[in-house]
Amino acid sequence: MASTRKALVEVFVSKYLTLTVQFFSVVIIARLLTPEEIGIFSLGAAFVSLAHLLRDFGSAQYVVQEAELTTDRIRAALAVTLGLGWAVALTIYLGAPYVAAFYENEATEKVLRLLSLNFFLLPFSTVNYAYLRREMNFFPSAVAGVSSAVIEAVVAVTLAFAGFSFLSLAWGAVAGTATMIVIGMFFRPKELPWLPGFAEVGRVFAFGGRVGFINVITEVSRLLPEFVLGKAHGFSEVGMYSRAYGVVRLFQRLILGGLSAVLGAKFAMIRRENEDMHRAYLHVVACVSCLACLFYLNLFVLAEPFVLIVYGDQWTQAIELIRPWALVSVIGSFTMLSERLLTNVGEVKRVVRMTIIMQPIRILVVGAACVKGLEYIVWGLFVVASIRTVIYYPQLRQVFSFTAAEFFTLVTSTLVPCVIGAAGTMLTMHLLFDVFQLAQIVAFVLASVVGFTTWTAMVFLTKHPLHQHMGDALSWGLGRIGLGGGR
Numbered sequence: 168m169a170s171t172r173k174a175l176v177e178v179f180v181s182k183y184l185t186l187t188v189q190f191f192s193v194v195i196i197a198r199l200l201t202p203e204e205i206g207i208f209s210l211g212a213a214f215v216s217l218a219h220l221l222r223d224f225g226s227a228q229y230v231v232q233e234a235e236l237t238t239d240r241i242r243a244a245l246a247v248t249l250g251l252g253w254a255v256a257l258t259i260y261l262g263a264p265y266v267a268a269f270y271e272n273e274a275t276e277k278v279l280r281l282l283s284l285n286f287f288l289l290p291f292s293t294v295n296y297a298y299l300r301r302e303m304n305f306f307p308s309a310v311a312g313v314s315s316a317v318i319e320a321v322v323a324v325t326l327a328f329a330g331f332s333f334l335s336l337a338w339g340a341v342a343g344t345a346t347m348i349v350i351g352m353f354f355r356p357k358e359l360p361w362l363p364g365f366a367e368v369g370r371v372f373a374f375g376g377r378v379g380f381i382n383v384i385t386e387v388s389r390l391l392p393e394f395v396l397g398k399a400h401g402f403s404e405v406g407m408y409s410r411a412y413g414v415v416r417l418f419q420r421l422i423l424g425g426l427s428a429v430l431g432a433k434f435a436m437i438r439r440e441n442e443d444m445h446r447a448y449l450h451v452v453a454c455v456s457c458l459a460c461l462f463y464l465n466l467f468v469l470a471e472p473f474v475l476i477v478y479g480d481q482w483t484q485a486i487e488l489i490r491p492w493a494l495v496s497v498i499g500s501f502t503m504l505s506e507r508l509l510t511n512v513g514e515v516k517r518v519v520r521m522t523i524i525m526q527p528i529r530i531l532v533v534g535a536a537c538v539k540g541l542e543y544i545v546w547g548l549f550v551v552a553s554i555r556t557v558i559y560y561p562q563l564r565q566v567f568s569f570t571a572a573e574f575f576t577l578v579t580s581t582l583v584p585c586v587i588g589a590a591g592t593m594l595t596m597h598l599l600f601d602v603f604q605l606a607q608i609v610a611f612v613l614a615s616v617v618g619f620t621t622w623t624a625m626v627f628l629t630k631h632p633l634h635q636h637m638g639d640a641l642s643w644g645l646g647r648i649g650l651g652g653g654r
Contacts, residue, residue, distance in 0.1 A: 174577075177305045177306050177308075177309045178308075178309060178372070178395075180545075181305075181308070181310070181418070182312075182422070183318075184236065185312050185316040186417075186420060186421050186473075188313070188316040188317050189316055189320065189420075191320070192319075192320035193413075193478075194325055194477055194478070194479070196327055196336070197324060197410075197477070197478040197479060198478075198479055199305050199324075199327040200327060200332065200335075200336075201403075201481070202378045202403045202406030202407055202410070202481060203401075203402045204332050204333045204406075205333070205336075205409060206401075206402035206403055206404070206405035206406030207272065207275060207333045207402050208333040209409035210270065210275060210393055210394075210402065210405050211275055211278030211279050211282060211337070211407055212278075212282070213390040214266065214279060214390075215282045215283075215645065216386060216390060218255045218389070222266050226247045226294065226297070226371055227244075227248075227294070227296070227297035228297075228374075228510060228511070229244055229371050230244050230284070230294060230297035230301055231297055231300055231435055231511070233349025234439055234489065235299070237367070238360055239364055240367045240371070240605065241261070241298070241360055241362075242360050242363055242364030242365075242367070243364055243366065243370065243371045244294050244297075244371050245290075245294045245363040245364075246271065246363030246364060246365055247358070247368060247371050247492065248290045248293045248294055250363075251292075252286050252289055252290035253286065253287060255286050255289070256283045256285075256286030256287045259279055259280070259282050259283040259436075260283040262279075263275070263276040263280045263283070264276050266279060269398070270397055270624060273580070274333060278334065278337050278447055279335060281334065281337040281341065282337055282340060282341070282466075284341050284344075284605075285341060288344050288345060288348055289344060289347075289348070289372050291348050291351070292348045292352075294359070295355050295356075295359060298359055299354065299356070301429055301435075302356075303433075303436075306354075307350065307351065307354035310348070310354075311351060311354075312347075313352055314346050314347075314539070315343040315344070315347045315350075315486065318342050318345075318346045319340060319343030319447070320339065320345075321339075322338055322339040322342040322343075323335050323336050323337075323338070323340075324339075326338055333487075334511075347426060376517075377515045377519050380519060380522070381518055381519055381522045384522055384523075384526040387530065388530045391529075391530055391534050391537065392408055392537045392544055392565070393405050393408060393409065394536055395534055395538060396408055396541070397535035398406030399538055400540065407482070407484050407541060408485075408541060408544070410478065410485045411492065412480055413490050414470075414474070415466070415489060415492050415496060417462070417466075418458075418459055418462040418463065418496075420457075421462075422459070423459070424502065424592075430451055430504065430581070433510070434447070434508050434511045437512075438512045444512060444566075444568075445568045445569060448567040448569065450632050451504065452501060452504065453577050453580070453581060453631065453632040454632055455503070456500040456501045456503075456578075456581050457581045457584065457585065457633045458633070459496070459497075460497055460501035460582060460585035461584075461619075461622050462579055463496045463497045463500065464493070464497065464585050464586065464588070465615070466489065467493040467494055467589070467594045468589055468596065468614075468618075469592065469596065469611060469614065469615065470489040470493065472608075472610070473611065473612040474486050474489065475607065476607060476608050476611060478581075487541075487542065488544065491545040495545060495548045495549045496552075496558060498549075498552040499552045499556070500581075501556070501577070502555065502560070505518075505559050505562075505563060506518055512566065514566055516609055521559060521562060525559075528551065528554055532547045532551055533547040535547070536548075556640060560574070578629055580629060584622050584623065584625030584628075584629055584631060585622060587621060587622070588618050588619065588625060588626050589618060589624075590621075591621035591622075592614050592615065592617060592618025592621075593614075593618075595608055595610075595613060595614040595617040595618065596611070599613055599614060606628065
C-alpha cells in the first residue's frame with residue numbers, strides 16, 4: 168500500500184507540474200498561432216500518434232505485466248521496440264510527401280518529417296521506463312515528464328515568437344523527446360540489459376500483437392475526426408476540433424494518465440499474488456469515476472468562460488463542441504479504465520474481442536458525423552459511448568464478479584455529489600457574473616472553488632469510497648506541516 172501511495176504522489180506531482188507548464192505554453196501559443204496553423208500541426212501529430220502505437224507494439228505493457236520477466240524477455244522487448252521504432256520512423260519520413268499531396272498542403276510534409284525524428288530516439292527509453300513502472304518506481308518518469316514538458320514549452324514558445332509557425336510545435340516535441348531519453352539514461356537500472364536479443368521475440372509478439380491491434384484500432388477511431396475533417400472541411404476545422412478535444416482530454420492528462428499507469432501496475436501485481444480483484448475493482452472505479460464526473464460536469468458549466476479566458480475569442484466555435492462532449496464523457500466515466508485493467512490482469516483476448524466489435528462501430532458512426540461537420544460529431548460520440556457501455560458491462564462483470572446492484576450503487580453514489588457540486592458551480596457563476604457582473608475570470612475562479620468545496624462536502628457526507636483517500640491525503644498534508652498526525 169505504501170509503495171502504491173508513494174507512486175501516486177510522484178505521478179500526480181509530476182502531472183500537475185507538467186500540466187501547469189503546458190497550460191501556460193498553450194495559452195501563449197493559442198494567441199501566437201491561428202487555428203489553421205495549429206490544425207496543420209494537429210493533423211501531423213495525429214498521424215504520428217497512430218505511428219507511436221505501431222512503434223511500441225505493446226512491448227512496454229508486456230514488460231509491466233509479464234509474470235516471469237527474464238533477461239532474454241527484456242532483450243526481446245528491446246529488439247521489438249528498436250526494430251519497429253526505426254521502421255516506423257523511415258515510413259513516416261518517406262511517406263510524408265504522399266500525405267501532404269492527399270491533403271493538398273505542403274506544410275504537412277515538413278511537420279511529419281520533423282516529427283519522424285522522435286521515432287529514432289524513443290526506442291532507447293521505452294523498455295527502461297516500462298521496467299521502472301513494473302517495479303512501482305515512478306520517480307524517474309515523474310522527473311522526466313516535468314523536464315520534458317519544460318524543454319518542449321520553452322522551445323515551442325521561443326520558436327513561435329521567432330515566426331516558425333506550426334514548426335515551432337514540432338521542434339518542441341522533438342526537444343521534449345530528447346530530454347526524456349537523457350533523463351532515462353541517468354535512472355537506468357544496472358540489471359537492465361543494453362543489447363537486444365531474439366530468443367523470446369515470439370513471446371513478446373504474441374502479447375504485443377493483441378495489445379498492438381487493440382491500441383492501433385482504438386487510436387485510428389480516436390484520430391478519425393482529424394483525418395476526415397482535414398480533407399472534407401479544411402485545417403481550421405481540424406484546429407477547432409483539436410482544441411475542443413484538448414480541453415475535454417484535460418482529465419486524462421491531469422488525472423487518468425497517472426492513475427492508469429499506477430493502477431495498471433498494481434492490478435498486474437494483484438493478479439500475480441492472487442489477491443481479491445473484486446473489491447479492488449469496485450473501489451478503484453468508484454473513486455476514478457467520481458473524479459471524472461466532477462471534472463466533466465463542471466466543464467459543461469464553465470466551458471464558455473474557460474475557453475474565452477484561456478484561448479481567446481478566436482476559439483469560440485470550440486465551445487459548441489466542448490459542452491455536449493463533456494456530458495457524453497460522463498457516460499464513459501464508469502468504464503474508462505476497462506482496457507488497461509483487463510489487459511493487466513491477463514484478459515487481453517477478451518479486450519481484442521470487444522475491440523473488434525466496438526471500434527468498427529465507432530469508425531462508421533463518427534466518420535459519417537465528421538463528413539457532415541463539427542456540430543454532428545458529438546451526436547456520433549454519444550451513440551458510441553452508449554453502445555460501448557452496453558458491450559463492456561457484461562464482460563467486466565464476468566472478470567471482476569460484481570453484481571448489477573453493486574454497479575448501480577456505484578453509479579448513483581458517484582453522481583449525487585458530482586451533480587450537486589456542479590449545481591453549486593452553475594449557481595455561483597450565474598450570481599457573480601450575470602447578476603453582480605464581476606470580472607469573468609474572478610467569477611470563474613470563485614465558482615470553481617464553490618463547486619469543488621460543495622462536491623468535497625458531499626463526498627464526505629455520503630461516505631463515498633473516495634472520502635477515505637481524501638481524508639488520508641488531508642491528514643498526510645497536515646502532518647507534513649506539523650499540524651496533524653500525518654498518517
